[in-house]
Amino acid sequence: MTKIPHRLYLTEDQMPRRWYNLRADMKEQPDPLIHPGTHEPLPAEALYPIFCEKLARQETDCTTRYFDIPEPVLDMYKLYRPSPLCRAYNLEKALGTPAKIYYKFEGNNTSGSHKLNSAIAQAYYAKEQGLKGLTTETGAGQWGTALSEACAYFGLDLKVFMVKVSYEQKPYRKAVMQTFGADVTPSPSDTTEAGRAILAHDPTTGGSLGCAISEAVEMAVTHEGYRYVLGSVLNQVLLHQSIIGLESRQAMELLDEYPDIVIGCAGGGSNLGGLIAPFMQDKLLGRTDPRIIAVEPASCPSLTRGRYAYDFCDTGHVTPLARMYTLGNGFMPAPNHAGGLRYHGMSPILSKLYHDGYMEAVAVKQTDVFEAAVQFAKVETILPAPESAHAIRCAIDEALRCKQTGETKTILFGLTGTGYFDMAAYEAYHNGRMRNHVPTDAELAEGFASLPAMA
Numbered sequence: 001m002t003k004i005p006h007r008l009y010l011t012e013d014q015m016p017r018r019w020y021n022l023r024a025d026m027k028e029q030p031d032p033l034i035h036p037g038t039h040e041p042l043p044a045e046a047l048y049p050i051f052c053e054k055l056a057r058q059e060t061d062c063t064t065r066y067f068d069i070p071e072p073v074l075d076m077y078k079l080y081r082p083s084p085l086c087r088a089y090n091l092e093k094a095l096g097t098p099a100k101i102y103y104k105f106e107g108n109n110t111s112g113s114h115k116l117n118s119a120i121a122q123a124y125y126a127k128e129q130g131l132k133g134l135t136t137e138t139g140a141g142q143w144g145t146a147l148s149e150a151c152a153y154f155g156l157d158l159k160v161f162m163v164k165v166s167y168e169q170k171p172y173r174k175a176v177m178q179t180f181g182a183d184v185t186p187s188p189s190d191t192t193e194a195g196r197a198i199l200a201h202d203p204t205t206g207g208s209l210g211c212a213i214s215e216a217v218e219m220a221v222t223h224e225g226y227r228y229v230l231g232s233v234l235n236q237v238l239l240h241q242s243i244i245g246l247e248s249r250q251a252m253e254l255l256d257e258y259p260d261i262v263i264g265c266a267g268g269g270s271n272l273g274g275l276i277a278p279f280m281q282d283k284l285l286g287r288t289d290p291r292i293i294a295v296e297p298a299s300c301p302s303l304t305r306g307r308y309a310y311d312f313c314d315t316g317h318v319t320p321l322a323r324m325y326t327l328g329n330g331f332m333p334a335p336n337h338a339g340g341l342r343y344h345g346m347s348p349i350l351s352k353l354y355h356d357g358y359m360e361a362v363a364v365k366q367t368d369v370f371e372a373a374v375q376f377a378k379v380e381t382i383l384p385a386p387e388s389a390h391a392i393r394c395a396i397d398e399a400l401r402c403k404q405t406g407e408t409k410t411i412l413f414g415l416t417g418t419g420y421f422d423m424a425a426y427e428a429y430h431n432g433r434m435r436n437h438v439p440t441d442a443e444l445a446e447g448f449a450s451l452p453a454m455a
Contacts, residue, residue, distance in 0.1 A: 003154055004085065004087050004255050004257070006086060006087055006089060007084040007085070007086050007087075008084060008085045008086075008087075008251050008254065008255065009082055009083075009084050010082035010247060010250060010251060011082070012078050012082070014082065014083055014250065015074070015077065015078070015082045015243075015247070016069070016243055016246040016247060016250070017068065017069055017074065017225055018066040018067060018068055018069060018241070019066065019067045019069060019219040019239045019240055019243060019246075020065065020066055020242040020245075020246060020277050020278060020281065021058075021062075021064055021065055021066065021067065021186065021242075021351060022239075022242070022273070022277050022280060022281065022349060023061075023062040023063075023235065024062065024064060024065035025065070025281050025284045025285060026284060026349075026352070026353070027356070028352065028356065029062050029352075030323065030348040030351070030352040031137075031310070031322075031323035031348065031352075032060070033047075033060075033270030033320040033321065033322055034310065034320060034321045035320060035321075036312065036317065036320065036321050036452065038178075038323075039454065042060075042288030043060065044056045044057045044059065044060045046346035047059060047060070047320075049221055050058075050217060050220060050221060050227065051227055051228065051236075052125040052126050052129050052131070052227050052229075052230050053124070053125075053129060054125045054128070054129070055122060055125050055229070055236050057234070057237055057285075057441075058236040059234060059235050059236045059240060060235075067239065069243075070121075070128075071356065072124055073120050073121050073124050076120045076124075076150070076153060077117075077120065077243075079109070080108055080109040080116065081117075081243070081247075082247050082251075083104065083105055083106050083108055083244075083247065084104075084108070084143075085102060085103075085104055085105075085247070085248055085251035085252065085255075085449070086102065086103050086104075086105055086106050086119055086380075086415075087100070087102055088101040088102065088103060088379075088380055090380055091375075091376060091379050091380055091396075091399075092314060092399070093379075093398060094375070094379045095396065095399050095403065096403055097399040097400060097402050097403040098402055098403065098406060098407065098408045099398070099399040099402035099403075099407070099408065099409050099410070099411055100257070100373070100408070100409070100410045100411065101395060101399055101411045101413075102252070102257070102259070102410070102411065102412045102413075103156070103395075103412070103413050103414065103415040104244055104247070104248045104288060104412070104413075104414050104415065105382070105415045106244060106271070106294060106414070106415065106416050106417060107211065107382070107385070107415065107416070107417045107418040109146075109149075110144040110145070110176070111142055111146035111149055112142060112145070112385070112417045112418040112420065112421070113142035113143075113146065113417030113418075114150060114241060114244060114270070114271045114274065114414070114416045114418055115142045115143045115145070115146035115147075115231050115270070115383065115417075116146040116150065116419065117240050117241050117243055117244065117274070118146075118231060118236075118237045118241055118270065119143070119146035119147040119149065119150040119229075119231070120150045120153070121231075121240045121307060122134070122147070122150070122229040122236075122240075123147065123150035123151050123153070123154045123156055124150075124154060126154070126156055126227060126229070127154040127155065127156060127398045129227075129256075131156065131225055131226065131227055132156070132157055132224075132225030132226060133151070133156050133157025133158055133159065133225065133226050134147065134151060134156055134157070134158050134159075134220075134225055134226060134227060134228070134229050135158075135160075135161070135216040135217070135218045135219045135220040135223075135227075135228050135229075136158070136159075136160055136161070136216050136228065136229050136230065136231065137160070137161045137162070137163070137209055137212030137213045137215070137230070137231075137238060138160055138162050138163070138166075138173075138177075138212070138213075138231070139162075139163050139166055139209050139267075139341075139342055139343070139414065140173070140385070140386075140387065140421075140422075141166060141170050141174070141176075141177070141421065142172025142231075142385070142387075142417055143175075143231030144162060144173070144182065144184065145159040145173060145176050145177055145180075146231070147160070147182075147229065147231070148160070148176070148177040148179075148180035148181065148182035149180050150397070151180070152180040152181050153179070154253065156180065157181075157183075157226075158180070158182040158183065158197050159183045159185070159216070160177055160182050160183065160184045160185070160216075161185050161186075161187040161189065161212040161213075161216045161219075161220055161225075162174065162184055162185070162186055162187060162212065163186075163187055163206070163207040163208060163209060163211070163212050163214045163342065164186040164188065164205070164206050164207035165186055165207060165335040167184075167187075168186070168206075168356075169335075169425070170421050170422070170424070171387050172421050173421050176421075178231070185215075185365035186207070187207050187210075187211050187212035187245045188205060188207050188211045189213065189215060191219075192214070192215040192218045192219060192432065193218060194211075194214035194215050194314075194315075194316030194318060195211070195215045195316075197316065198211050198214070198315060198316065200247065202332075203402055205332060206332075206335045206343060208248070208315060208331075208332055208333060208343070208344065209268070209342055209343040209344075209353050210312075210313070210314045210315035210316075210329050210331075210343065210344050211314070211315045211316070213230070213313060213314035213315070213316075213319065214292035214314040214315050214316025214317075214318050214319075215316070215412065216228055217314065217319060218316070218318055219316075226374050231268075231270060232267060232268030232269055232270035232343070232347070233268035233269060233270070233313065233322075233324075233343070233346070233347050233348075234347075235347075235348070235349060237270050237273075238269065238270065238273035238274060238277070238347060238349055238350075240274075241270050241273060241274025241275075241277075242273075242274050242277040242278070243273060243274065243280045244271065244274040244275050245275045245276060245277040245379070245415065246277070246278055246411065247277075247436045248275065249278040249279065250387060255365065257373065257410055258288065258290075258301035258410065259290050259410050259412035260291065260409040260410050260411070261290060261291045261292075261293065261398055261411045261412070262275065262276050262279050262288055262290050262291070262292045262293070262408070262413070262414070262415070263292075263295060263391045263394045263395050263398070263411065263413040264276060264294060264295065264391050264413065264414040264416075265294075265295050265296070265341060265387045265388060265389075265390035265391045265414070265416065266294035266295060266341070266346065266350070266361065266390075267296070267300075267341030267342070267343050267387065268298045268345070268346065268347060268388055269344045269346055269349070269350040270347075271387075271414050271416040272294055272297050272347075272350060273347055273349060273350055273415070274414075275414040276292050276359070277411075279292065280292060280353065280358065280359075283358060284358070286307075287426070291360065292307055292358065292359040292360065293360045293361070293394055293398075294354065294359060294360070294361040295352065295361075295362055295363075295364060295390040295391050295393065295394045296341060296361065296362075296363050296364075296390065296401050297333075297341050297342075297363065297364065297365075297366065297369070297390065297437065298363040298364060298365045298366075298436065298437075298438045299333055299334045299342075299366065299436070299437045299438065300327065300331075300333040300334075300341060300342055300343070300344070300430050301327070301363040301439075302324075302325045302326055302327050302343070302344060302345055302346045303325050303346055303351075303363075304361050304362065304363040305327070305363070305439075305444060306325040306326050306327045306345075306346070307325070307326060307327075307328075307448060307451070308323070308324070308325050308326075308327060308351060309323065309324075309343060309454075310322065310323045310451075310452065310454055311323075311324065311326040311328065311329050311344075311451055311452065312329040312342030312452065313345060314329065315329050315330060315344075317329070321452060322345070322348050323348055323351070323352075324345045324347065324351040325344050325345065325346045325347045325351045325354065325355075326344055326345040326346070326451070327444060327447040327448070328344060328444075328446075328448045328449065328450040328451050329344055329345075329447075329450050329451075330344075330446065330447055330449070330450030331344045331444070331446070331447030331450070332447075333439075334437035334439075341390070344420050344447065345395065352383070355413075364390055364394070365376060365436040365438070366386075366395050366434060366435075366436050366437075367429065367434055367436055368393055369386065369389045369390050369393050370386070370389065370394075370425070370426070370429040370434065371393075372389055372392045372396050373386065373388075373392060373426075374387035374426075374429070375396065376389070376392045376396075382415065382418065383418055383419045383420060383426075384415060384417075384418065384419050385416060385417040385418055385419045386419060386422055386425055387416055387417065388414070388415050388416045388417055388419075389419075391413040391414055391415070391416075392413065392415070394413070395411050395413040398411055399411060403423050404429060404454055411422045
């Protein structure tokens with residue numbers, strides 16, 4: 001038997017040429033986006049003022065199983081894809097586990113994360129439509145960085161609203177975005193009606209992804225030739241990110257392997273949805289039955305403590321309503337360092353799958369996450385992003401469980417990006433200044449109070 005390599009790269013010719021739409025194989029569809037006033041489902045045409053037309057159609061298409069990846073998108077993908085499937089031999093040895101641990105590493109690009117997979121697609125469709133530019137939000141800065149790269153590549157203007165607490169914690173992310181030509185504003189700001197309203201309510205707020213979304217959408221719809229794009233949550237984003245899972249399954253097939261457990265960190269759902277897509281397809285079609293685990297921060301526990309309800313995707317109430325697991329659009333998460341996971345809701349696709357029992361969810365504390373990040377870095381030599389380290393924490397826990405039971409399970413997790421812009425967080429952990437915040441029931445109740453009334 002040939003020894004499994006530490007890293008397996010597919011060739012460019014082996015890279016998937018189609019994205020997979022998970023909704024096509026779901027037994028029950030996620031509930032549609034609805035108009036906040038009429039509560040009627042929104043057709044693709046109703047989204048055209050906000051999204052590029054082809055992206056709006058992808059957002060509402062529940063039946064097309066595969067979408068061809070446009071050649072210009074494939075050309076840019078080839079700058080950093082296929083990404084490696086890695087066997088964590090050193091971590092397995094350090095844990096003394098009989099489990100086999102694999103991770104799909106998405107950090108081999110300047111954005112340092114998986115976000116570029118959808119950023120390229122969204123920027124391409126905007127360019128194809130003849131738009132002038134795009135607006136977006138970003139938390140930790142990975143999405144903003146990725147989109148700034150894609151917009152520079154396709155010659156588009158970009159305006160980014162960055163969550164204020166992350167803007168202050170991670171100034172070098174801002175510098176990278178500006179290097180690629182993006183205009184970066186801390187959110188909430190006084191440049192939009194939504195931002196001014198949020199600041200009037202709480203002038204000291206550190207912001208949230210929900211706040212930044214409000215400002216970005218307002219900026220898009222009030223400026224000719226601009227559209228809004230989002231780096232997570234939306235159906236179209238999970239579609240583009242399916243390339244992660246498709247490559248993973250293809251690489252594991254070459255190794256004659258298949259995961260018993262698939263693990264991904266969960267904020268809005270982009271990397272988790274992309275990683276699990278083909279494995280969830282196998283599960284839905286009855287081919288296999290892997291455990292699929294979403295890992296979220298205990299400080300922002302939308303799946304484990306949220307409600308499955310229609311809610312605004314933003315704090316300023318300018319977006320359509322989506323049915324998802326949510327803490328309420330008014331929930332303001334603690335300023336933890338996993339900025340990309342500080343979102344009040346979860347992807348409607350993933351929410352539906354979780355609600356119907358196809359996947360599990362766990363919430364983990366920040367110090368436990370960084371403990372796992374440091375352990376992983378020491379043996380695997382990659383400094384993981386705080387978001388990714390949530391998945392590492394769970395993978396280590398599952399591997400240790402195998403050590404106790406003696407089971408030889410195959411574990412796959414998503415290493416979504418690198419943590420080289422998160423050194424303030426690592427420093428806080430090493431100096432003992434990092435604190436865990438788990439919202440009380442009373443704090444959650446304040447967020448739930450912001451849920452829209454439904455007839």
